[in-house]
Amino acid sequence: MDAPTLAEHTLRLHADDNVVIAMRDIEPGTYQLPGGGTLDVTDVIPRGHKLAVTPVAEGQPVRKYGQVIGFAKEAIAPGRHVHTHNTAFQMFDREYEFGVDTRPTQYVPETARATFQGIVRPDGRAATRNYIGILTTVNCSATAAKLIAERFRWDALDDYPNVDGVVALTHGTGCGMAGPGSESFEVLRRTLTGYANHPNFAGFLVLGLGCEVNQVSTLVEHWQIPEHKITVPMTIQELGGTRKTVAEGVARIKEMLPDVNKVTRETVPASELILAMECGGSDAYSGITANPALGAAADLLVQHGGTAVFGETPEIYGAEHLLARRAVSREVGEKLIARIRWWEEYTAKHGGSMDNNPSPGNKAGGLTTILEKSLGAAAKGGTTNLVDVVEFAEPVTAKGLVFMDTPGYDPVNATGMVAGGAQVLCFTTGRGSAFGCKPTPSIKLATNTPVYERMIDDMDYNCGLIADGGMSVEEAGREIFELVLRVASGAKTKSEELGYGDEEFVPWQLGAVM
Structure with a gap:
């Protein structure tokens, strides 16, 4: 009986590779090689794993995609399973040839470019969704934010079909951290600012506790939020506790809903998308x-x-x-x-x-x-x-x-x-x-x-x-x-x-x- 053909079971990604990829589970046995000859596979090779097709000496590179993916921890013979037991990561020098592969982009003529049905905000930016957000400055305001958002689940938005939802953006930081000027603080502020500016949000509450490092007041005062975006800053301590905060937050979002619902989708060029x-x-x-x-x-x-x-x-x-x-x-x-x-x-x-x-x-x-x-x-x-x-x-x-x-x-x-x-x-x-x-x-x-x-x-x-x-x-x-x-x-x-x-x-x- 003829030996099965290795090419029917594997994929070679580059001519310089010393491994092939198993496209299905491979059992030990003798397999025919393209162009003649055979390979004795000695290990079970699970689907998606690597099979050595040429000898790899100890310390030498294992290559896939024509690139180095690791180094042999021991000599690897053809037909062996190549994985963590015999291959390891190792630092190696890479040459950085900046820009040598750049080429002119073949742009589609503007008259033939793809479009989508998006929401165009008053500042001209395109949105793909229409949410109200509750942006928390600190973990301490996370529960209150979730309680507010919970009031707008299920059928609470049935009268506002153009509103995709109310989402509480909670996180585990905002206090117990270095303040303004520190890397951690600036990264958090940049993240919150990016969400506040995001075109998929029509408006939002900014909810804090009141005593945290990441203060609502200083966060909001430095924002350059589009004028059309509804922004309501709140803190639990100023409002008198969680119950009052939740009631106030629900009330303020209910006030937003009629305006946020006033959107229609229109034809927008795909050039306005960031994927x-x-x-x-x-x-x-x-x-x-x-x-x-x-x-x-x-x-x-x-x-x-x-x-x-x-x-x-x-x-x-x-x-x-x-x-x-x-x-x-x-x-x-x-x-x-x-x-x-x-x-x-x-x-x-x-x-x-x-x-x-x-x-x-x-x-x-x-x-x-x-x-x-x-x-x-x-x-x-x-x-x-x-x-x-x-x-x-x-x-x-x-x-x-x-x-x-x-x-x-x-x-x-x-x-x-x-x-x-x-x-x-x-x-x-x-x-x-x-x-x-x-x-x-x-x-x-x-x-x-x-x-x-x-x-x-x-x-x-x-x-x-x-x-x-x-x-x-x-x-x-x-x-x-x-x-x-x-x-x-x-x-x-x-x-x-x-x-x-x-x-x-x-x-x-x-x-x-x-």
């Missing part, structure tokens, strides 16, 4: 299917004049040299590398390593090191030029592909990009992340068909069709782009239907807790 891109619960398919497909969708949005932003600095570590090659200027490239150096120092100071990032779920899905994870994560950045690098929660103002410095923790990363102004978010997942991020709708993209089918109530799109051979990356990218436009026009995502998004506001907490 946030996130990957969480990654697996080996993330860098093969969903992230490249999302990158193709981002390329289309940029070609239509819009903006795509992605972050998770620890999850581009080892791939940053590829992004630097696409930087439009040396200044932009050096901003990116400066953030990489900051993270190296930050993790070392706290006794960690950049390789701490891959989670147990990532590893179970076939990802071995942060280098491998990063190369797959960076794929969602598409192929267009990198036009800017911004700080966490800093406003995204450039058109094109932008990188934001954020942690790899999904809720914190998403919070930063939404604070930066993103009105739609695409979230790729291989293990099955459950997520939402009000006021910005979150579109879930499954990397593989089993996860899509198992979590059909959470997933909006199946990028596993690429691995199954039923679709190309470019075709999936086109469909994701069109899905983004539909969601921007008001179509509900699965996470919105399930009610996700109230608990995922997580500002990046830096510095000591005092």
